[in-house]
Amino acid sequence: xxxxxxRLQTKPVITCxxxxxxxxxxxxxxxxxxxxxxxxxGKVSLEAYFSLASEESTNAPYVLIGTGAVIVIFxxxxxxxxxxxxxxxxxxxxxxLTLVFLxxxxxxxxxxxxxxxxxxxxxxxxxxxxxxYNSTDSSSTAVDAxxxxxxxxxxxxxxxxxxxxxxxxxxxxxxxxxxxxxxxPETLKDxxxxxxxxxxxxxxxQVTHVMExxxxxxxxxxxxxxxxxxxxxxxxxxLSRYITNNQYEMV
Numbered sequence: 001x002x003x004x005x006x007r008l009q010t011k012p013v014i015t016c017x018x019x020x021x022x023x024x025x026x027x028x029x030x031x032x033x034x035x036x037x038x039x040x041x042g043k044v045s046l047e048a049y050f051s052l053a054s055e056e057s058t059n060a061p062y063v064l065i066g067t068g069a070v071i072v073i074f075x076x077x078x079x080x081x082x083x084x085x086x087x088x089x090x091x092x093x094x095x096x097l098t099l100v101f102l103x104x105x106x107x108x109x110x111x112x113x114x115x116x117x118x119x120x121x122x123x124x125x126x127x128x129x130x131x132x133y134n135s136t137d138s139s140s141t142a143v144d145a146x147x148x149x150x151x152x153x154x155x156x157x158x159x160x161x162x163x164x165x166x167x168x169x170x171x172x173x174x175x176x177x178x179x180x181x182x183x184x185p186e187t188l189k190d191x192x193x194x195x196x197x198x199x200x201x202x203x204x205x206q207v208t209h210v211m212e213x214x215x216x217x218x219x220x221x222x223x224x225x226x227x228x229x230x231x232x233x234x235x236x237x238x239l240s241r242y243i244t245n246n247q248y249e250m251v
Contacts, residue, residue: 021236025075029071032067032068032075039064074100085243093236094232100226100229104225104229129143143173151178154176158172158176171185171187176194183197
């Protein structure tokens with residue numbers, strides 16, 4: 001049994017570590033809420049861009065939403081484990097933080113390494129969506145949404161529509177129009193006349209710019225959260241060790 005003075009010296013350290021870890025767990029919980037919000041925002045705002053890059057809707061926003069939900073749950077678990085002062089709970093919390101750190105690190109590095117492949121795939125997908133455009137399927141809806149939102153037309157410029165089957169029957173899609181009141185069917189079927197009424201710049205460069213900008217934000221948040229977890233791992237391990245030693249000294 002250790003002297004009482006040593007136990008008295010250990011207790012303030014444990015109290016201090018508990019305070020820091022509870023504060024960390026609350027911040028960690030809040031980062032989970034942020035990931036949830038980013039996932040929902042990505043699902044709502046970037047669905048048109050993601051749908052072009054794959055045959056089916058991408059799971060990326062759902063991964064963020066799921067990760068955020070798990071972090072929210074374990075953030076609360078971390079607060080509970082700290083208040084209880086349970087060494088095994090704290091070790092479990094540290095293990096979870098380690099797994100999330102490694103997963104986010106691998107995901108972030110993979111996204112950075114394969115960003116050019118993603119861009120090339122998006123270019124091929126967008127060109128295919130324009131050529132097979134029929135105004136009714138999901139890829140056509142995505143093309144319309146992009147052209148209206150980014151004020152662009154075609155892949156490289158509005159004349160790309162000349163080589164499509166849709167142009168032969170209907171002309172340039174109305175989603176390219178600056179003002180729908182000035183876009184008559186006759187105007188949209190004449191490239192010279194349409195050049196004055198539709199957006200002339202292509203969409204691919206603008207789409208990739210939007211994607212890179214938003215993916216950069218998402219990657220930055222993910223990396224920030226990943227390295228922030230190292231603090232939690234350190235605090236959890238230290239607190240678990242101090243509590244275990246203190247219990248041992250009291251025997």
